[in-house]
Structures are given as structure tokens and as C-alpha cells.
Amino acid sequence: MSRESIVNVVLMLGMLAVPLWAYSADEPFIITLTTRAAILAIAGVGLNMALGQGGLVSLGHAMFFGLGGYSMGILASHAQTYTPLMTWPVVIEGTSSMPVIWLLALLMSGIAALITGALSLRTSGVYFIMITLAFGQMFYYFAVSWPAYGGDDGLSIYVRNQFPGLNTLDPIQFFAIVYGVLLLALTLAGIIARSPFGLALNAARQSPARVEAVGISPYRLRLAVYVLSGMVTGLAGALFADLNRFVSPSMFSWQTSGEIMVFVILGGVARLCGPVAGAAVFIALEHFLGGLSEYWHVYLGALLLVIVLFARGGLVGLVAGQRHAHD
Amino acid sequence: MSLLSLTNVATRYGASQALFDVSLTVNAGEVVALMGRNGMGKTTTIKTICKMLPVLSGTVHFAGQDLSNEPSHRVARLGMGLVPEGRRCFPNLSVHENLVAAARPGQWSINAVHQLFPKLEERAGQSASLLSGGEQQMLAIGRALMTNPRLLILDEATEGLAPLVRQEIWTAIAQLKRETGLAILVVDKSLKELSQVADRAVMLERGCTVWAGKTDQLDDDVITQYLGV
Numbered sequence: 001m002s003r004e005s006i007v008n009v010v011l012m013l014g015m016l017a018v019p020l021w022a023y024s025a026d027e028p029f030i031i032t033l034t035t036r037a038a039i040l041a042i043a044g045v046g047l048n049m050a051l052g053q054g055g056l057v058s059l060g061h062a063m064f065f066g067l068g069g070y071s072m073g074i075l076a077s078h079a080q081t082y083t084p085l086m087t088w089p090v091v092i093e094g095t096s097s098m099p100v101i102w103l104l105a106l107l108m109s110g111i112a113a114l115i116t117g118a119l120s121l122r123t124s125g126v127y128f129i130m131i132t133l134a135f136g137q138m139f140y141y142f143a144v145s146w147p148a149y150g151g152d153d154g155l156s157i158y159v160r161n162q163f164p165g166l167n168t169l170d171p172i173q174f175f176a177i178v179y180g181v182l183l184l185a186l187t188l189a190g191i192i193a194r195s196p197f198g199l200a201l202n203a204a205r206q207s208p209a210r211v212e213a214v215g216i217s218p219y220r221l222r223l224a225v226y227v228l229s230g231m232v233t234g235l236a237g238a239l240f241a242d243l244n245r246f247v248s249p250s251m252f253s254w255q256t257s258g259e260i261m262v263f264v265i266l267g268g269v270a271r272l273c274g275p276v277a278g279a280a281v282f283i284a285l286e287h288f289l290g291g292l293s294e295y296w297h298v299y300l301g302a303l304l305l306v307i308v309l310f311a312r313g314g315l316v317g318l319v320a321g322q323r324h325a326h327d
Numbered sequence: 328m329s330l331l332s333l334t335n336v337a338t339r340y341g342a343s344q345a346l347f348d349v350s351l352t353v354n355a356g357e358v359v360a361l362m363g364r365n366g367m368g369k370t371t372t373i374k375t376i377c378k379m380l381p382v383l384s385g386t387v388h389f390a391g392q393d394l395s396n397e398p399s400h401r402v403a404r405l406g407m408g409l410v411p412e413g414r415r416c417f418p419n420l421s422v423h424e425n426l427v428a429a430a431r432p433g434q435w436s437i438n439a440v441h442q443l444f445p446k447l448e449e450r451a452g453q454s455a456s457l458l459s460g461g462e463q464q465m466l467a468i469g470r471a472l473m474t475n476p477r478l479l480i481l482d483e484a485t486e487g488l489a490p491l492v493r494q495e496i497w498t499a500i501a502q503l504k505r506e507t508g509l510a511i512l513v514v515d516k517s518l519k520e521l522s523q524v525a526d527r528a529v530m531l532e533r534g535c536t537v538w539a540g541k542t543d544q545l546d547d548d549v550i551t552q553y554l555g556v
Contacts, residue, residue, distance in 0.1 A: 199428035203417040210415050213377060214429040214474050215403030 044275025109234025
């Protein structure tokens, strides 16, 4: 077992131990805080697929996060008001079933990623960053001006959606669902990193021309990973909306894209559990430093600066050392 | 019918024309040497065949297919395996990963590549960036073979290598010709080894084909006139 694998196991066990301790100590707020970190880690794992493996610096991943959130918000709001989503040409009812909501979140973010990726990936470098940012902001302004679902004020959901066999209103059971999804997302990311697809993607990041010379289209590789990445981030958005029982246009904003990127850079770009470490530290700083000062982002900025300057492998790289990026 | 045929091909780098009139053929199972002094258009010809440069005029056919509108990755998928000048392995991947990333179904597998170059098996887990020049060249050839090509193109495969390593590479090329019947287009400066392994040679000068024939027809006059040795 490599050093990074050990770090990954410790991180995941740590994320499991905190809510278990909080459960025994009757601290439901800590469980919710850890759940929030786990959901943001899922979003980070999604972005890390595109950023770490494909070298795609996307500033538009909030688009998928928001689409996942609004998929949940729209379906659940119709379920709670007993009004159909649409009546023509077919009647579609709302639902409070988490698996159904997740499917829609995956589908919507996948379609959005396919369309925006097909256009964005024709550019590279700073143009790719700007075009993804522009797509994200398009969705943001659309959500702001969509009064049917709350517009600028967002949309509140008064019930927690249901998962078969579990009481999702119980914080520890909801955490178990999120933790399970995080494990699945990490497994998918790990499989991709080691597969011929992931290796070719990694190679295309280093030299697209050389990859073409062995008969692989870098564009298709990148589009495929961009879609997968968007879907995972979309799923995180649906869970985030469920946790807060609220969706708002801020889920689409460029600040959200930036925060997801901060989790990845803080934890370690292309490191499997980098986003887990990044999201956990972010939430911890937000909680502890946020209580001391409303300017806690200054400290976060300083930490990010130190990581970028002195620990290119992020927090995971700092502990595990600089070896294979996809260990 | 030839596996690869170039007819009066011209190309350019931006506004600067580099090839003017290149014609050559490679038949199945044949080894053809592409020769000429430095700067005469050998690597440019190879880049044009692989569609890394546009065909300005003339035609490039591979396995009966016109490559005019094919992007480079599709040309490679048709069965053209390139070992580029300067090796150019994927440095962030291990030796094994370099081979797996390029793999396509066919007779060439990791085991077959290891049999051809046993050193690659010894270095399987090592990062490609930590290999010696000769090992990187073996890896570049192995990676091209993993695409299961019908034509292998070797651009300066032994450049800058120690004599013993160069000999190892030439032995492998001869083995490929003998045991697999793979068509090979090879660019190199080692006249002696080229003469031994190649069936035919094509000579380039200032972006034009100026001589083509069997390697046993390469006499001193031709060599002096076009290679200056």
C-alpha cells in the first residue's frame, strides 16, 4: 500500500469517525457540518476528474452544481404542492424520492456538460476558462430571472426527500447516504484514473499531438471526462439542496465554481482524496475561523497561497509526498 | 497496390513551403529508407503522412484510402504507428501505463512488446521520464506497436544513442521485418544499417524526391551527390 493510499484511508476513516463521535455525543450540528463537507467533497471529486486528469480548468462547474440543486428543488416543490410539473404532452408529477431526483440531476447536468463541453473544448487555456465561466453565469442569470421557481429569492423545500429504508430526517442517516455517494464517486474517479481512458487523458494533458499520433482524439477524451465530471458535480448539487432544503441562484454563481476549485487545489489537484481534504479543511476553517472573524476568507487566502507556492501537490501531496499524481 | 503512396506532395509550415514534390511508395512487408541531408524534408514528409501538417497539393493514400480530409488521430487508427523524432514518451506515466494508454486490439500485446524489448518489462513500473535514452526509444517503438499498426514509421530512431543501444534498436527493427512482415518507413543517418535492413530507399533534396530505388543500387555516386558522405 502506497503512502498516498494510507493517507486516503485515514482521511476517509476520519470523515466517518467525526459524525459517529458527534452522534454518540449528541452533537447533530457537527454531523450536519461533516455532511456538508462530504457533499462539497463530491463536487470537488467531480471537478478533479476534469481538472486533475484532463487539465481542464473549468470556472463553470457551478452550472452543474446548480442544475443538480434545481433538479431537486423543482421536483420536490411540485411534490410538496401536489401540482404536476407539466401536463402536456405528458403529465409529469413532482417527486420526493431521492433516487429519482438523483437520476434527473445526473441527466440534466450530463446533457448540459455535453452541450457546453462540445463548444468549450474547441478552445483551450484562458479561452476555455472564460467560456466555461460565461456558461455558468448564463445559468445564474437565468435562475435569477425565473420567478416560477423563486427567482432571486431561491426556492425553499419544507420536507426532506426520501431514501428507501432510511429516515433522511435523521442527520446520521442522511450522512450515511452522502458518505456512500462520496465513496462511489471516489471509486469511479479511481477506476477512471487507472483505466486506459484515464491514462490516455493524462497523456493528452501532457501532449495532445502525441496522443493523436497513437490514434486517440484528445477532444473526445476531454469531452467524455467533462461530461462525467459535470454529472458527479450535479449529483453533489442535488444532495446539497437536500441538505439545506433550499436552492438559490447562488448555486450557479462563479463564486461557487471558485470554491469548488479551492477544495481541489487545497487538497491536491489529481490526488484522489484531494477534494476530501480540501473540503474538510475549508469547512473547518469556515466554522472555527468564521466564529472569530467575518473576514475568515483572508486566512483561507493565505493558506491557499502557501499551498500553491510551497506544496504543489496540495495537503495530500504535502503528507503523501510527490509521487504519482493518480496513486 | 502500395500500402502507402505519396504523389507529388507539397506542404508548408505556416507561410513557409517546406515540401515541393515528394513521391514515394511503401508496399506491405517492405522496409523503405527515407534519406537525405539535414533540412531536406524527411521529418516534414513524415509529419505530412501522419497529417500533422496539411497536404498543400498532391495526394497521400494509405491502404487505398485518400488521407486528404482525415485528422491525424484517424490516420493513426487506420494503422499508421509513428515513433516520433526525440522519442517523446509520456513522462508522467510509467512504462506500463505508456503502453496501456496506446493499446488497441491486435497481435501486439504488452507481452509481445516485452519479448521484443525485455528491458521494458524490467522497468514496467518506472516513470518514463527516468528511463535512459535507449530505453525511451524502446518504449516509443513499443508504444507505436501497441497500436497494432500496418505501417511503422521510425523518425531518427537511433539518433543520439550509444553504439551498443543503437545496435539493439537495429536488431529489433530487423527482427520486426523478419518475424512480423510489418511495413516500415525509416528515417535515419546510419547508412550502413539502413542498407542492411531496408529493401528500398528514397532520397530527398530541398523538399523533392530526387532518387528512388533498391538499396543495393545505392552506389557511391548517389551517396556522395545526395548525402555528401
